[in-house]
Amino acid sequence: MGSPPSAFERAAPRLREILGDRLSTVTAVLKHHGRDESWHPAHPPAAVAFPVSTEEVVAVVRCCGEARLPLVPFGAGTSVEGHVLPPEGALSLDMSQMNRVLAIRPEDLDATVEAGVTRHQLNRLLADQGMFFAVDPGAEATLGGMAATRASGTTAVRYGTMRDTVIALRVVLADGQVIDTGRRVRKSSTGYDLTRLFVGSEGTLGVITEVTVRVFGLPESMSAAVVSFASIEQAVSTAMETIQSGIPVARIELLDTTMVQAVNRYAGSEHAEQPTLFLEFHGSAAAVAEQSEEVGQIAAVHGAGDFRWTAAATARQELWHARHHAYYAALALRPGSRAWSTDVCVPLSRLVECIAATHRDLESSFLPAPLVGHVGDGNFHCIILFDPENPGERAEAERLNRRLVSRALDMEGTCSGEHGVGLGKRQFLQQEHGPALLLMRRLKQNLDPQGLFNPGKLI
Numbered sequence: 001m002g003s004p005p006s007a008f009e010r011a012a013p014r015l016r017e018i019l020g021d022r023l024s025t026v027t028a029v030l031k032h033h034g035r036d037e038s039w040h041p042a043h044p045p046a047a048v049a050f051p052v053s054t055e056e057v058v059a060v061v062r063c064c065g066e067a068r069l070p071l072v073p074f075g076a077g078t079s080v081e082g083h084v085l086p087p088e089g090a091l092s093l094d095m096s097q098m099n100r101v102l103a104i105r106p107e108d109l110d111a112t113v114e115a116g117v118t119r120h121q122l123n124r125l126l127a128d129q130g131m132f133f134a135v136d137p138g139a140e141a142t143l144g145g146m147a148a149t150r151a152s153g154t155t156a157v158r159y160g161t162m163r164d165t166v167i168a169l170r171v172v173l174a175d176g177q178v179i180d181t182g183r184r185v186r187k188s189s190t191g192y193d194l195t196r197l198f199v200g201s202e203g204t205l206g207v208i209t210e211v212t213v214r215v216f217g218l219p220e221s222m223s224a225a226v227v228s229f230a231s232i233e234q235a236v237s238t239a240m241e242t243i244q245s246g247i248p249v250a251r252i253e254l255l256d257t258t259m260v261q262a263v264n265r266y267a268g269s270e271h272a273e274q275p276t277l278f279l280e281f282h283g284s285a286a287a288v289a290e291q292s293e294e295v296g297q298i299a300a301v302h303g304a305g306d307f308r309w310t311a312a313a314t315a316r317q318e319l320w321h322a323r324h325h326a327y328y329a330a331l332a333l334r335p336g337s338r339a340w341s342t343d344v345c346v347p348l349s350r351l352v353e354c355i356a357a358t359h360r361d362l363e364s365s366f367l368p369a370p371l372v373g374h375v376g377d378g379n380f381h382c383i384i385l386f387d388p389e390n391p392g393e394r395a396e397a398e399r400l401n402r403r404l405v406s407r408a409l410d411m412e413g414t415c416s417g418e419h420g421v422g423l424g425k426r427q428f429l430q431q432e433h434g435p436a437l438l439l440m441r442r443l444k445q446n447l448d449p450q451g452l453f454n455p456g457k458l459i
Contacts, residue, residue, distance in 0.1 A: 006089055008046035011067035015049060015091075018059045022050040022097070033074055033084070033092040037139075037327070039338035039388055040082035040423050045072065045092040052097050054170060054178060054209040061207060062176040064091060070452045073203040075145025076118065078137075080327075080341045081422030083149060083202050087455055095144050098209060101125055110167055110184060112212040115144025131215045134159035137418070138324040144208045149420035150200030154251045154323065157243070157376030158282070159216065161418065166199050170210035174448045184212055197443070202420055203454040205447045219282035222250070224316040225292055225309035227279075227299045228272040232256055232359055232371075235275040236352045238302045239375040242295050243348060249291065251280040252376040253323055256359065259330065259370035259383075266329035267322040272305060277375075278323050279309075280316070323372075330370045330383040337385040340397045343425075344408035345379040345417030354411055355380060358404055367396050379417035421458045429459070 015023050024030075025047045034044035049071075051057045064071045070090040077084055086092055098114040101122060105111065106129050113122060118140050122133050135146060137153035145151075147169065152161030159165070168182035181194040198205060229235040232254075239252050255263065255276045264271055277299070281291045288311065296307040310316065322329075331339055346354045355373070362369045362382060373380025384400055386393040405415045405428050415421075415428040429437055437459070444451075444459050 006046070007067050007069040008089055008091065011063050011069045011091070012047070014063045015047070015060065018056060018063065019049055019051065022052070024048045024050070032077070033094065034086065036077050036079045036082060036084050038080045038082045038085075038422070038424065039340050039386075040085055041388070043085055043088070045086040046089045048074075048092045048094050050094050050097050054172065057093070057172045057207055057209050058176045058178060060091075060093065061172050061174065064452055065174060065176070065450060068450060068452065070455050072454045073144070073148065073207050075116070075142035075148070076140060078139035078141050079145070079149060079420070079422060080339070081416075081419050081424040083420060083422040083454070083457060085423065090455075093207065095142065095209075102210065104129065104131075104215075106131060108184070109215050109217070110212060111215050112184075112210060113143055114210055115208050116142050118142050119146070126215055127218070130218050132218055133165075133213060133215050135162055135165050138327070143211045143213065147199050147208055147211050148201060148203050150418070152374070152377070152379075152418040154253055154320070154374060156374060156418075157252055158248055158250045163196065163199055165214050166195060166211060167214060168212040169195055169198050169208050171198055171206040171208055173206045174450065174453060200420065202422065202458045204444060204458050205453060207453070221283060221285040221288045221311060222313075222316060223281050223288045223292055223309055223311040224319045225279040225281070225295065225307060226271060226276060226319065227296070227307045228260075228274040228276045228305045229299075230274065230303060232275040233352055233356055234302045234304070235277050236355050236375055238295075238299045238304065239277060240348055240351060241298050241302070243376050245294070245298065247291050247294050248283070249279055249295070249376060250282040251278065251320075252374075253278040254355075254371070254373040254375045254380065255323075255326065256371040258333075258368065259326060259372050262329040262333050262370055263322050263326055266325060266332050269318075269322050274305070278319060280320070285311075326370075326372050327383060330385065333368055333370070334385040336387070338388050340384040340386060340401060341419065342382045342384065342401055342404050343379070343416045343419040344404055344413055345377065346408050346411045346413030348378045350411040350413070351375060351378050351380075354407060354413070357407060358382065361400055361403055365396060365400055367393060367400070369400065374417075377417065378413070423457060426458065
């Protein structure tokens with residue numbers, strides 16, 4: 001007597017009717033969809049589905065429900081917390097072929113896109129109309145994935161995160177129903193805020209198929225600046241005073257000495273190998289010059305070295321290219337290692353204290369762990385480089401991460417400022433949310449009673 005068919009085997013005939021050759025069981029495709037940028041072990045799905053419309057997503061979701069087949073939405077695979085890693089026998093729902101920009105409305109400063117549109121793809125079209133999409137996590141992520149993880153990045157200090165940028169979503173629920181979470185208006189006081197419920201839900205409550213986002217007019221002028229300090233406390237204090245003074249910086253990023261060394265080696269740059277702030281200013285030419293001068297004065301009070309700034313587009317792009325590759329620059333410090341990327345965020349008044357204490361932990365550890373942060377938001381990352389197969393190194397990485405998260409939570413912060421929960425942060429949610437976690441579980445059970453949407457993640 002043979003074993004009963006698996007959930008995928010039960011669903012496969014109907015899935016092939018819906019998708020044709022866009023249902024793949026090719027080994028290379030499965031392997032690609034069984035990993036992300038995290039250190040968590042890779043695990044391939046049973047198959048990968050490539051829908052091209054909301055209607056196809058509905059059909060796939062209904063088929064999975066009938067067969068009790070778990071499904072995991074997949075964007076670009078750039079997450080660092082294991083969000084897209086499938087459980088045994090699951091279907092990976094790759095949204096990359098739903099990549100149409102549906103509408104750009106310059107007069108309303110918004111755009112509607114399918115979930116598989118990437119931020120660079122949207123920005124290329126927006127640039128022709130003098131606009132840009134502001135959320136910049138560094139990676140070439142899809143907007144559906146960015147909404148699902150409540151992503152942010154280097155520009156959040158001025159333009160906000162995906163929580164602030166998403167106006168409305170189109171979502172397929174577990175029963176195949178399609179809902180629009182909001183209207184295309186700047187504000188509304190009707191009903192529950194379903195948009196915010198699904199932004200950050202990490203594919204556990206529904207499948208996002210369309211995203212409507214705010215966009216911004218391109219500033220008249222942009223300039224970038226780099227300034228280094230003798231100590232990391234001086235650098236963070238400069239950032240804090242800049243924000244508290246109301247100077248509207250567009251970006252303000254911290255790199256510790258180890259990270260600057262990594263970036264120099266990886267990108268061929270020649271920044272002073274000290275704790276360093278990278279900054280950017282947007283506005284009129286006069287406003288940009290004034291903002292830069294004000295920050296330079298604040299930095300000087302805190303013992304800064306040379307304050308170098310430029311409005312040249314090429315120099316500014318090179319600067320941010322180096323910053324956006326910090327993750328890979330860190331990995332290159334120790335070839336063959338994996339990165340345990342931390343992601344705490346604390347109130348601004350506690351940031352100096354939190355970073356200083358964390359830096360002492362890192363300096364006393366035998367693992368290299370460069371630090372980089374969106375310090376204007378109180379958010380920073382330690383990229384702990386370790387060998388997951390070495391029990392001693394894994395235990396040390398876990399110890400450093402746990403100390404950092406506990407410290408942040410004690411300071412009324414969060415275990416994740418922008419990466420999300422996925423597999424990596426689930427253990428901290430009870431400590432962070434308390435009784436509210438029970439309500440989250442009830443929402444999950446009500447919206448996904450079979451537990452088929454990205455099971456084992458977030459909650």
